[in-house]
Amino acid sequence: MNEKALSVIGQYGLEVRKSVRTRGGIAVLTDDGYKLLYECTRSDSYYERENMITAGIKRTGFEYIDTYVMTAEGTLFSQDAQGRKYILKDWFDAQECDIRNETHVAMAAGTLAVLHGHMMNMDKCEHELKYNNATDMRMKFDKHTKEMRMVGNYLKGKKNKNEFEMLMRRSLMTFHEEALIAAQELEEMDYGSRIEKARTSYEMCHGSYNYHNVLFTDRGCAVTGFEHCCVDCQINDLYQFMRKLLEKNGWDARAGHSVIEAYSEVRPVSDDDMKLLRINFLYPEKFWKVINFYNNSNKSWIPRKSIEKLEGVLAQNDARRAFIETLH
Structure with missing residues (x-):
């Protein structure tokens, strides 16, 4: 993902403190914690469905999941100057499960x-x-x-x-x-x-x-x-x-x-x-x-x-x- 993608973070009302590339996206440390930025490569309905699922789970009280972050205007997708769409998720400063531990x-x-x-x-x-x-x-x-x-x-x-x-x-x-x-x-x-x-x-x-x-x-x-x-x-x-x-x-x-x-x-x-x-x-x-x-x-x-x-x-x-x- 091009680093220019980070320009859309402003649409979420967040300040970026540092960023690092990760699988398929960019992990971002913001003033509201860690987030994960992805460029959208599928239909809108694909992301809308996952957003409904993760939001539904979070409402039951299971907090630690990668729920979607809405833009400052309350929309699911952000967009760069070239018209590319992005989604932002809550993310974690964490270690992947060690399957031998x-x-x-x-x-x-x-x-x-x-x-x-x-x-x-x-x-x-x-x-x-x-x-x-x-x-x-x-x-x-x-x-x-x-x-x-x-x-x-x-x-x-x-x-x-x-x-x-x-x-x-x-x-x-x-x-x-x-x-x-x-x-x-x-x-x-x-x-x-x-x-x-x-x-x-x-x-x-x-x-x-x-x-x-x-x-x-x-x-x-x-x-x-x-x-x-x-x-x-x-x-x-x-x-x-x-x-x-x-x-x-x-x-x-x-x-x-x-x-x-x-x-x-x-x-x-x-x-x-x-x-x-x-x-x-x-x-x-x-x-x-x-x-x-x-x-x-x-x-x-x-x-x-x-x-x-x-x-x-x-x-x-x-x-x-x-x-x-x-x-x-």
Whole structure:
């Protein structure tokens, strides 16, 4: 972002004391604390939706989130001399969650549970204007599993396979069977009733709860990045956080259960949600992501990084399966 973008800060009635570039924007220390300035690259409705969500959460009493700042004239967007639009958010002088720090991880899990409680208390008026329903897991599993089969059929008919393709072909059947078992268990737990309950009660999920979006301030955890907020089973947020943690910690069962315990101390996990958490882990999401990248890329040249990712998934799969067996 061009430093000239800082000229719009005057439209908020704020004085800039210092600024530093950050992911996608500029972090600014003002006379009203830290803020984050972004140039708008999406439609107005995208930012209006996130503003309604973060403002709604803040009204429930959950203070430490990246809510939008209105201009001095009360508008959501500011504009520079060239007509480019910007938004300004409350921000924090904070440290990103260290996923290998047990204290950080436990606090992040507890904060997620607190956030979920606040999100259940949000104003439900004009629901259709504010929130999206997450994709039904049955549809997601079915789509991803079909893609596995499609890639398998493609590789079966390909004569000259490279190193990546031979490795994928040898491992695909194992992960395809895991995918089918996960889909079967999803049906057996009556997922249809569970997702319907989430939708009728407007069960809100953060949608992208990972260590990048959890910041540690001197007053506690702040949560950012609500652009993927949706109506869904809240346990799926815990799964997303845990999957990243476990991938980076060799699927250490102790680390995984400490997250569940920290969350449950604030918001107990029901038997149905524990089943759903287990099914999430049972579906080979990381393997599918490698396949999806391959399927949508130039197959004539496979980057070394893709081979390393696939090798990593295969190397960790026994530990992943062992962890899954501890979930009940």
